[in-house]
Amino acid sequence: AEIEKDIDDAVTGGWFEAHFQPIVDLKAGPIIGFEALMRMRHPVKGMLLPAAIIEVAEENGTVGAIGNLILESAVANLARVSQEIGLMDAYVAVNLSPLQFECSLPTRLASLLGQYGIRPNRLVLEITEAVLMHDNPEVRRILNEIHSFGCRIALDDFGTGYSSLSYLSRFPVDIVKIDQSFIRSTEGGDEVGGKNRLLIEGITAISQKMNCKVIAEGVETAAQKDALHHMGVDCGQGYLFSKPLPIEDLHLLLGTSA
Ligand code: G
Ligand code: G
Ligand code: MN
Ligand code: NA
Secondary structure, eight states: OHHHHHHHHHHHHTOEEEEEEEEEETTTOOEEEEEEEEEEEETTTEEEOGGGTHHHHHHHTOHHHHHHHHHHHHHHHHHHHHHHHOOTTOEEEEEOOGGGOOTTHHHHHHHHHHHHTOOGGGEEEEEOHHHHTTOOHHHHHHHHHHHHHTOEEEEEEETBSOOOTTHHHHSOOOEEEEOHHHHHTTOOSSHHHHHHHHHHHHHHHHHHHTTOEEEEOOOOSHHHHHHHHHTTOOEEOSTTTOOOEEGGGHHHHHTSOO
8 A cells, every 4th residue: 555655665765753842840830851753754755644644554564663763763762852951851652552562672771761861751652551461471570670760651642442550569660641531621611521530539639648749731721720730630641732743843932943
């Protein structure tokens, strides 16, 4: 299919890049990290989003190669941005496909971090419950190894799917990211909105008791930000703060010249 050819051309042509969306502390305001989001800069079709790419890449086996490119781009750019704009403690969060969980992953991450001189706690790996669902011992071993090495694990899209709270006790999770659809579901003045606000408060309190930080995704308005802060949520990510930006535009966000 056409998209398969685009993916092959993109891997060989170097068309994959990471864009970066800031994650902010809802209480104090500063940027604490960035999520790296994959983009394909197609010479004819323009910038393509992951929705069209990831599923095909998982089917045809190229997702590992793409994932490695994004990981390297994320870590290399974090090293560069840290120096240029002085965010020496900010982290970068990279999404991992379930198919990237091979036994070579921990070693590969360690050597990548070593190569760029980035402390392991500045790399966050975002996984979805699809990774955890089958309680695969190999996956658990790999996650534990990555975690004991010092990288942090974020559970992405929480509040969609089955979202079992027992993931927090069974796996080394450091960060819970509440899905944007769940954030929106809290907005109504009706009974459903009220119940969903209570659910977010409860999930946040439980996560924090389990030593996890909580990030709300898809924060678009100041009212949402204030409400989430009020519900106890630690951090936010969304268009209110910034859309995902190419690396060359990050300095605009930070108000410095890079
Ligand atoms: O960037 P958007 O802004 O369109 O991202 C859509 C979804 O694609 C994200 O929710 C994320 O789960 C997935 N995604 C983005 N970048 C990557 C990546 O580098 N690897 C994997 N496996 N998924 C990604
Ligand atoms: O990994 P994950 O599925 O959580 O990726 C986040 C997705 O949400 C990306 O596609 C990103 O572009 C998108 N996104 C980030 N902030 C906002 C926002 O404020 N509103 C909306 N509608 N989408 C957002
Ligand atoms: Mn994510
Ligand atoms: Na998400």
